[in-house]
Amino acid sequence: MLCGLEIHQRLEGKKLFNSCPTPLPDQKLPENCARITRMLNTAASELGVIDSASKFEHSRSRTFEYLAPEDFSCLVDSDEEPPTSINKEALLQALKFSKHINASIVDEVQVMRKAVTDGSNPSGFQRTSLISIGGELKYEGGEIPITSLCIEEESAGIISSNPDSVSYRLDRMGVPLIEISTEPVFTSAEEAAKGAQALGMALRMLDKVMRGLGTIRQDVNVSIPGGARVEIKGLQDLHLLKTLVENEVRRQEALAKISAEIKKRHKKMPTSLPFEDAGEIFLSTKSRLISKALESGGAVLAAKLPLFAGILGTELYSEKRFGSELSDYAKQAGGVKGLIHSDEDMQKYSISPQEAEALKKFLKIKKEDAFILIADKKERAEPAIIAALSRALVLCVPGETRKADEKGGSSFMRPLAGAHRMYPETDVRPILITKELLQEAGELVSVGKREKELCSLLGDDFGKRMLRSRNLPLFERLIANGADAKLAAITLEQTLVALRREGIDISLIGEDSLMEIFSLYKNEKITKASFEPLLRLCSGSPEKSIASLARENNLQKISGQELEALWKKEGGDMRKFMSKYGLVADAAEIMKMAKKKN
Amino acid sequence: MYSAQIEAQLKKLGIKIGDIISVQKGGQAFEGMLMPRPDAGDTGSLVIKLSTGYNAGVRMEGSKIKKIKDGGASFEKKQAQKNSYFAGEKGSHITLLSTGGTIASRIDYKTGAVDPQIDAKSLVGAYPSLKEFEPIKCNSIFSILSEDMSPLHWEKIAQAIKNEFDGGAQGVVIAHGTDTMGYTAAALSYSLENLPAPVVLTGAQRSPDRASSDAPQNIFCSMAAARANFAQVCICMHASTSDTLNHLHIGTRVRKAHTSGRWAFKSIGTRPLGEVNPKGGEVKLNSSAIARDMKRKINLKNKFSSNVHLAWIYPGINSKTVEKWAEYDGVVLAGTGLGHAPIDAANPNSKASILPALRSLVDSGIPVAMAPQCGEGRVIHGTYSTGTYLANAGIIGNGADWLAETCYVKMCWALGQEKDAKKIKEIMLRPMHGDITSFSLIGEE
Numbered sequence A: 001m002l003c004g005l006e007i008h009q010r011l012e013g014k015k016l017f018n019s020c021p022t023p024l025p026d027q028k029l030p031e032n033c034a035r036i037t038r039m040l041n042t043a044a045s046e047l048g049v050i051d052s053a054s055k056f057e058h059s060r061s062r063t064f065e066y067l068a069p070e071d072f073s074c075l076v077d078s079d080e081e082p083p084t085s086i087n088k089e090a091l092l093q094a095l096k097f098s099k100h101i102n103a104s105i106v107d108e109v110q111v112m113r114k115a116v117t118d119g120s121n122p123s124g125f126q127r128t129s130l131i132s133i134g135g136e137l138k139y140e141g142g143e144i145p146i147t148s149l150c151i152e153e154e155s156a157g158i159i160s161s162n163p164d165s166v167s168y169r170l171d172r173m174g175v176p177l178i179e180i181s182t183e184p185v186f187t188s189a190e191e192a193a194k195g196a197q198a199l200g201m202a203l204r205m206l207d208k209v210m211r212g213l214g215t216i217r218q219d220v221n222v223s224i225p226g227g228a229r230v231e232i233k234g235l236q237d238l239h240l241l242k243t244l245v246e247n248e249v250r251r252q253e254a255l256a257k258i259s260a261e262i263k264k265r266h267k268k269m270p271t272s273l274p275f276e277d278a279g280e281i282f283l284s285t286k287s288r289l290i291s292k293a294l295e296s297g298g299a300v301l302a303a304k305l306p307l308f309a310g311i312l313g314t315e316l317y318s319e320k321r322f323g324s325e326l327s328d329y330a331k332q333a334g335g336v337k338g339l340i341h342s343d344e345d346m347q348k349y350s351i352s353p354q355e356a357e358a359l360k361k362f363l364k365i366k367k368e369d370a371f372i373l374i375a376d377k378k379e380r381a382e383p384a385i386i387a388a389l390s391r392a393l394v395l396c397v398p399g400e401t402r403k404a405d406e407k408g409g410s411s412f413m414r415p416l417a418g419a420h421r422m423y424p425e426t427d428v429r430p431i432l433i434t435k436e437l438l439q440e441a442g443e444l445v446s447v448g449k450r451e452k453e454l455c456s457l458l459g460d461d462f463g464k465r466m467l468r469s470r471n472l473p474l475f476e477r478l479i480a481n482g483a484d485a486k487l488a489a490i491t492l493e494q495t496l497v498a499l500r501r502e503g504i505d506i507s508l509i510g511e512d513s514l515m516e517i518f519s520l521y522k523n524e525k526i527t528k529a530s531f532e533p534l535l536r537l538c539s540g541s542p543e544k545s546i547a548s549l550a551r552e553n554n555l556q557k558i559s560g561q562e563l564e565a566l567w568k569k570e571g572g573d574m575r576k577f578m579s580k581y582g583l584v585a586d587a588a589e590i591m592k593m594a595k596k597k598n
Numbered sequence B: 001m002y003s004a005q006i007e008a009q010l011k012k013l014g015i016k017i018g019d020i021i022s023v024q025k026g027g028q029a030f031e032g033m034l035m036p037r038p039d040a041g042d043t044g045s046l047v048i049k050l051s052t053g054y055n056a057g058v059r060m061e062g063s064k065i066k067k068i069k070d071g072g073a074s075f076e077k078k079q080a081q082k083n084s085y086f087a088g089e090k091g092s093h094i095t096l097l098s099t100g101g102t103i104a105s106r107i108d109y110k111t112g113a114v115d116p117q118i119d120a121k122s123l124v125g126a127y128p129s130l131k132e133f134e135p136i137k138c139n140s141i142f143s144i145l146s147e148d149m150s151p152l153h154w155e156k157i158a159q160a161i162k163n164e165f166d167g168g169a170q171g172v173v174i175a176h177g178t179d180t181m182g183y184t185a186a187a188l189s190y191s192l193e194n195l196p197a198p199v200v201l202t203g204a205q206r207s208p209d210r211a212s213s214d215a216p217q218n219i220f221c222s223m224a225a226a227r228a229n230f231a232q233v234c235i236c237m238h239a240s241t242s243d244t245l246n247h248l249h250i251g252t253r254v255r256k257a258h259t260s261g262r263w264a265f266k267s268i269g270t271r272p273l274g275e276v277n278p279k280g281g282e283v284k285l286n287s288s289a290i291a292r293d294m295k296r297k298i299n300l301k302n303k304f305s306s307n308v309h310l311a312w313i314y315p316g317i318n319s320k321t322v323e324k325w326a327e328y329d330g331v332v333l334a335g336t337g338l339g340h341a342p343i344d345a346a347n348p349n350s351k352a353s354i355l356p357a358l359r360s361l362v363d364s365g366i367p368v369a370m371a372p373q374c375g376e377g378r379v380i381h382g383t384y385s386t387g388t389y390l391a392n393a394g395i396i397g398n399g400a401d402w403l404a405e406t407c408y409v410k411m412c413w414a415l416g417q418e419k420d421a422k423k424i425k426e427i428m429l430r431p432m433h434g435d436i437t438s439f440s441l442i443g444e445e
Helices: A051-060 A088-100 A191-204 A238-265 A289-293 A322-334 A355-365 A379-390 A436-443 A445-456 A459-468 A474-478 A485-503 A511-522 A528-540 A546-552 A559-567 A574-581 A587-597 B002-011 B118-127 B128-133 B153-165 B181-191 B215-224 B320-326 B355-363 B385-392 B404-417 B421-429
Strands: A002-010 A036-039 A065-069 A112-117 A125-133 A136-139 A142-153 A157-161 A165-169 A178-180 A216-222 A230-235 A300-305 A315-317 A370-376 A399-406 A410-415 A422-426 B018-023 B028-034 B045-050 B055-059 B064-069 B085-088 B092-098 B136-140 B173-175 B199-202 B233-238 B247-251 B253-258 B265-267 B274-276 B284-287 B309-313 B330-337 B366-370
Touching: A002 A191, A088 A125, A088 A178, A088 A191, A088 A436, A088 B085, A125 B055, A136 A191, A142 A191, A142 A399, A165 B233, A178 A191, A191 A216, A191 A238, A191 A445, A191 A459, A191 B055, A216 A238, A230 A238, A238 A315, A238 A322, A238 A399, A238 A410, A289 A300, A289 A370, A289 B055, A300 A379, A322 A370, A322 A379, A322 A410, A355 A370, A355 A399, A370 A379, A445 A459, A445 A485, A459 A474, A459 A485, A474 A511, A485 A511, A485 A528, A511 A528, A511 A546, A528 A546, A559 A574, A574 A587, B018 B045, B018 B055, B028 B055, B092 B153, B092 B215, B118 B136, B128 B215, B136 B153, B153 B173, B153 B181, B153 B404, B173 B215, B181 B233, B181 B253, B181 B404, B199 B215, B215 B247, B215 B274, B233 B265, B247 B265, B309 B404, B320 B355, B330 B404, B355 B366, B355 B385, B366 B404, B404 B421
Parallel strands: A065 A165, A230 A399, B092 B136, B092 B173, B173 B199, B199 B233, B309 B330, B330 B366
Antiparallel strands: A002 A178, A002 A216, A036 A065, A112 A125, A112 A422, A125 A142, A136 A142, A142 A178, A157 A165, A216 A230, A300 A370, A399 A410, B018 B028, B018 B064, B028 B045, B045 B055, B085 B136, B233 B247, B247 B274, B253 B265, B274 B284
16 A cells, blocks of 8 residues: 655735735634625646546536635635736745755746636636655654645635535635645555654744644545555544545455456446436335435436446445445435445335335346436436446546545545646746745754754743644744743743633734734833733723733833832832732832842 | 747757656656747746646756657647538528637647637537527637727628628627727627627637636527527626626627626616526517517628727826827817816916817817716716817717717717718717617616
8 A cells, every 4th residue: 555645734924816815714704795606617728638527527517606705805716807926925935845855946837727616716727836846854753755846726615515506715715825745655544644744844834834723634645556546635634544544445455356346247348327217116105215306306216237236235444335436426426315226225215125126127137236226306316327327337446536534434526637637827927936036935944953942942841832833933923023932932822822711802912912012021111910911901902002001001010219119108018019019010120129128 | 939049959859849858957857748838938948747737847958858758749730720610500590700809719839829710519519508509600700809909800890790691690699809899899880780680799708718717608698699589789798797697788888897807898878788697598688679670681881980089088188189189080089077178168278278279170170079088977068168168169979978989989980981070970979879878867876
């Protein structure tokens, strides 16, 4: 078994081909979004061929609805305006990483359109550019050879879907992604998981990396001898990688065996299989699934699979059988809920033994044959059964794009897309990679070096924690701006976390406010102790500056003669004084004063 | 195209466009098909299509190049196609005439240019929903971007349409670039007197090489409109950003009002002539539609002057500028507000006024017409003394709510029909094909 990884990391800032800001990973969708309804056709590649994955999607003829939040989407995202030139900031990040892994960087970046016709890009394509090939990531566990690094647009986020239409949100559309593909070098799922983690950590050393749920995605390529290259998308949880890869290996092994068995049984393989309407058999059926379809004017389509007895029920991996493979194809092609096959218990569907017998007679099924049945609206059932039957006749492991599920399994999405998905983006001029640009990109600090730096600043525990924190870029900007490192780390990782746990909306506390609080502290205008109350106040009135909040709420620092005067006035009781002025006076200064007077 | 130096080097190495080559750079080899280069960018970089489909630009200088496989044949020029096709049985057909523009464009490395050909069979093949409109005849008149259209092109298109109706077409669809489609629609409205059936212009704001192109829906709806029961020149384009409805706009009252959006075309100062549902192609027409009658024969009046000036009035425009217009056969002004120009009404013969210069143009026999530069509304020359002066100087247009571009086209056309200034004025002010309405609609935004 060999497995490779494809890592997609979102970048923050602006979108890749327009100036909209990138939304937060958990951005709420506003209520009054513009709604756009679209259809997509197929379009041929630069070499004049229509990609099979695009053809497949088009045959589903679905309607797409887009919700466009106006603060985070524009006419470029809705495919109504040509793109601007590439986001330089994002390009620099890609160059920086390419340099870090010692890859061969192209001399001229050519922006391409990759056909995507499932509606997730209103244009029908994703803009993508190859930045570099080759190189390797060095990490504690070894080296990961890299195939390529691309920079591309994120797709629109899916909201809901049904067989006839899909709804997407446009705020996510066009967010820059760095895509890194590794060579298929991982020989075990454990190795692959470690590799994914190492790549993820290294990417986090970039300064524009978005953090949070869904901001990094791993696709997995698995191929085994006698199998095929299968790309599995949408793995959210790295812990499931091992199960996912193991299941895929089992699936491909089982499919290879099944193919061999089918070949053995057939002297000559049929090139297509007919299907028939078996509706009359089920006119008074007790099967809810079938009667529901018939009542709404649907059809019950059935087909014989000659010499397939026992094959549909053959297990691929936990709970997935060959029948489920056919069912996946039927679902994708026709939007049906699934299919019923002869290796299943008919009573599960309340199909009576008499009905089952009648169906077998109708299809002329002998004991060495099998059947499949689909009950749904005719316009759905027909493409569904055609797709399932075509899949049954494929005598190898088909190259596929599959979708990971939450249990570590996967299901068929579409045929594996090929080179014919690509077309040059004529709206964006090629970008020359000059020496100056490469220099401007800067050097990435390795994970190990960064860890050492952080540990020396913050101590081992806090340093390691900060390395993995989503606040790392903010932390670095704060200390670059002169903030005290330990205080910045405590504020970001403890004070703000505690406030959030209290239910305070800390997202209202902007970076400007944080910068200001540290600068006021540095200039001795406020004390460390006032950070917590000031941040609390700031979330309530985010439009106000920290300085004015300190002034209005008597949180400005008191020191020197003024403090001494107060100390005298209050009678010199340390505990009393602290409880009254602890937020505005420096504890060390009070101690010093107390010692002096005593 | 590659630089001459690169072309020479490639030739020396026996490498043609389309060959599979390997370019060694640093420790890595970029391996793939050598592609032609678009004009933009660094002509010193080879464009290589990798097996993944990605194109990469690699500088030839300092790289080791090796030919791996011959493959150049696929990029050789194909024989030029015939430009007239039928899909379906011959008989009473709809004709699709192509003039070029985005709707017909696609990168074509075979000829190194944008391929203009629309052939009926591949059109129906690409968009199977068009099958219901068969028989369809396709013909390519020329292939230009619409910003390059001139009155001479309008004459040719009008002639081609007449030929199609004479040849039995039941309706004609014109594929056209969107930039000046409104001008052409107006020109055809004036040229094709006694039209028997619809002439529908359509285009695309997003090119057909992308899956999201508006071209398929616009062509489908235009075909549906070309079969419908009316007999006017109109533009059929998306009604909104969604793929849910197309509008039909009267040829004299339509403007491209957005540079790139699908909904760019708007009826100005009037309601759309009708709408077409892209699901099924149902056409709904309003009461201003004139019924089709295939017995009518077109009276072709397709002569246009190519020497008319369309000028935007702006603060600071001076007499010197106006005087230069004496070289034209006609002038159309897009005036401010109600159709105004800076004439210093308190002192109209002053230096700041362009009235004397305008008056001398009119007096020398050059017809000068006024249209509003505001998006909508009417020229009214009785409200302010500025207007009165302009009207008295002989500026044509008081009361007209024409679009500046329609007024320009009408002037080109009127000069093609008549030489007499009085008659030209009379033609200009005669409401034709909806170009000047008798009253303004309430409720237009």
